[in-house]
Amino acid sequence: MKIKLTKTSPEQLKTPPATLSGVVFGTVFSDHMFCMEWDDGKGWHSAQIKPYGPLKLEPSSMVLHYAQMSFEGLKAYKIESGEHALFRPRENFKRMNRTAQRMCLPQLDVEEVLDALKQLLRLDSGWVPGEDGTSLYVRPTILATEEAIGLKVSSKYLFFIILSPVGPYYPQGFNPVNIMVSEKYVRAVPGGIGFAKTGGNYAASILAEKEAKENGYTQVLWLDAVERRYIEEVGSMNIFFVIDESIVTPMLTGSILPGITRMSVIELGKHWGLHVEERRITIDEVLKGLEDGSVTEIFGAGTAAVISPVGILAHKGKDFQVGNGETGPVAMRFYEHLTGIQYGRESDPFGWLELI
């Protein structure tokens, strides 16, 4: 792919924040972005790296009305050797293609977009932060841009990648979060778009999360939409339970996001010889296990959240403490090891790091 380069003029270049402590996740952006366009009959074209800035979109652009879109989230790290590396980037672009299939978006050439991302990252390499626990969050996005208000498959798209230097996703960092089971709302239904990384799933979760926050909880734990019994995910991360020393996570049923951190936790756990189960798991099993002590830990896993221990699980107005409410040893082990690989401190037996 030929990429046209328009650099930000020296006077317009911004200075990356000296520290990310106190900077809210995803609110600062680097100097450049990658864009390309799609037209039916022409395919992807007009690939360019240009100054980060507003998009030019007609108010009639289809994505603004019907949300035909997909986004991804991955991170670039400054690793121990001083080099920069991405974590499993092909998995994100492969997932974007699976979302694209469901959302009728055009497919990407995984190697071409990865190459474009690397070029962007090399240009904005000064934005990869070096502070402990920080990274450069990468947000690839595809939008339907045909100017038409009738509901149909768009014939035009915009793909872009933007970069944001980030610290922890939750203000509490790697400390336990309190989550609340949503009884009133559901996130995704069988046959719907729950497995896809698309804005509508996140839009559907906002009201529940707002209400959870008003009640003092950080996030919502979603149950399945049909029986309202089976645990699905948290919305900004997948969920894991330590039950009688086994690592248990809800199996992918089509209404759960197939997280790349989720997949990495499963692979790492199996590699360590732990018993890892992907199966259906009911809220009753978890609550009973919290009461009789067989559920010793709960933690979330996601790109933005990394590994996030859960201290309290609330259900029907009652708070259930997880273990002693502190970060447990299993969550700690996964956090240490996963971030160890991501920052090049640990060996990378799976070849998950991709140097930039």
Ligand code: COI
């Ligand atoms: C991520 O973990 O990268 C996500 O896309 C979740 C989002 C709510 C920040």
